[in-house]
Amino acid sequence: MEISLEKKFENKIAEDLKIEPQDWMPDEYRKTLVRQISQHAHSEVVGMLPEANWLTRAPSLKRKIALLAKVQDEGGHGLYLYSAAETLGVSRDSMIEDLHSGKAKYSSIFNYPSLTWADMGAIGWLVDGAAIMNQVALCRTSYGPYARAMVRICKEESFHQRQGYQIMLTLSNGSTEQKEMAQDALNRWWWPALMMFGPKDSDSPNSEQSTRWRIKRLSNDELRQKFVDATVPQALFLGLTVPDKDLYWDENSKSYRFGEINWDEFWTVVKGDGPCNKDRIQTRIKAHENGEWVREAALAYAAKQHDRSSKMVG
Ligand code: BYC
Numbered sequence: 001m002e003i004s005l006e007k008k009f010e011n012k013i014a015e016d017l018k019i020e021p022q023d024w025m026p027d028e029y030r031k032t033l034v035r036q037i038s039q040h041a042h043s044e045v046v047g048m049l050p051e052a053n054w055l056t057r058a059p060s061l062k063r064k065i066a067l068l069a070k071v072q073d074e075g076g077h078g079l080y081l082y083s084a085a086e087t088l089g090v091s092r093d094s095m096i097e098d099l100h101s102g103k104a105k106y107s108s109i110f111n112y113p114s115l116t117w118a119d120m121g122a123i124g125w126l127v128d129g130a131a132i133m134n135q136v137a138l139c140r141t142s143y144g145p146y147a148r149a150m151v152r153i154c155k156e157e158s159f160h161q162r163q164g165y166q167i168m169l170t171l172s173n174g175s176t177e178q179k180e181m182a183q184d185a186l187n188r189w190w191w192p193a194l195m196m197f198g199p200k201d202s203d204s205p206n207s208e209q210s211t212r213w214r215i216k217r218l219s220n221d222e223l224r225q226k227f228v229d230a231t232v233p234q235a236l237f238l239g240l241t242v243p244d245k246d247l248y249w250d251e252n253s254k255s256y257r258f259g260e261i262n263w264d265e266f267w268t269v270v271k272g273d274g275p276c277n278k279d280r281i282q283t284r285i286k287a288h289e290n291g292e293w294v295r296e297a298a299l300a301y302a303a304k305q306h307d308r309s310s311k312m313v314g
Pocket of ligand 1: 195206
């Protein structure tokens with residue numbers, strides 16, 4: 001007896017094999033992946049903005065080169081991810097249109113302003129640190145093109161996290177004013193970084209199905225806990241204070257217990273009313289419009305190459 005397409009799909013998931021673009025998949029699986037991968041791609045691209053803000057004001061040529069490389073890497077991550085989403089039959093134009101119209105989400109973290117140079121340290125350390133925690137788990141996600149994109153992204157994020165931590169280390173060992181800058185950046189980025197992992201498991205509508213399909217390999221709360229456990233000792237090493245009066249080491253669970261996240265703030269930012277949401281989208285739209293001539297030139301060149309090769313074949 002021939003097994004159904006659905007059964008074949010389920011067997012592959014159960015055996016931890018990758019689902020590939022040409023494989024049959026349930027419509028909802030495809031939809032969930034398009035949603036998550038496109039949001040992820042948008043996050044990478046919008047995520048270039050808070051750091052790009054400091055490229056012209058980096059304190060040295062060395063710092064500028066590292067930051068420039070990091071921001072360019074984020075643009076590259078966006079491209080891998082848009083390509084991975086395209087394998088599911090969605091066009092890049094429609095994804096970008098959804099971002100610009102406010103229909104598509106992107107990570108809440110990028111709607112906070114980068115106010116001082118220390119924020120470049122805090123973003124690399126905490127934001128890329130949180131991103132890696134999530135993305136290492138996604139290297140084992142069930143959709144092949146997404147999992148493979150994650151491998152290279154994680155390698156690059158690891159460099160980003162280190163360059164951020166190194167900035168924090170320098171500032172923390174610097175003058176009183178520099179140390180205060182580092183503490184202030186940690187104060188402002190700590191809670192938004194914890195929000196990156198999404199709502200609590202009990203309030204996460206997509207988690208159950210995504211876990212069953214092995215799109216998600218660890219839950220929002222599990223990843224958040226792993227991040228806190230890895231990051232608090234790093235803050236202690238810097239001599240900085242994590243801005244959470246309820247934080248303590250729990251010997252029984254061998255992990256840090258932390259205070260309640262301000263979920264009202266999280267949902268306000270996710271719904272579009274964070275400190276920088278409107279500004280971020282406006283900047284993206286303007287960049288897209290300014291890039292029109294580049295897209296036209298690239299398409300004209302591709303058409304010319306195509307003409308030339310069909311003449312040669314003829
Ligand atoms: N911000 O049911 P849930 C980077 C939404 S960038 C905004 O738990 P799910 C970097 C969620 O979409 C890396 N929205 O959802 C770049 C859902 O809404 P919809 C960014 C959020 O999908 C530059 C609703 O809330 N990483 O590394 O199961 C410089 C309910 O949530 C957020 C990724 O994108 C949020 N924080 O789980 C530096 C990772 N959280 O879609 C660094 C890939 C939740 O139903 N994404 N929402 O309308 C994921 O792993 C998952 O999508 C999430 C959420 C864990 C984020």
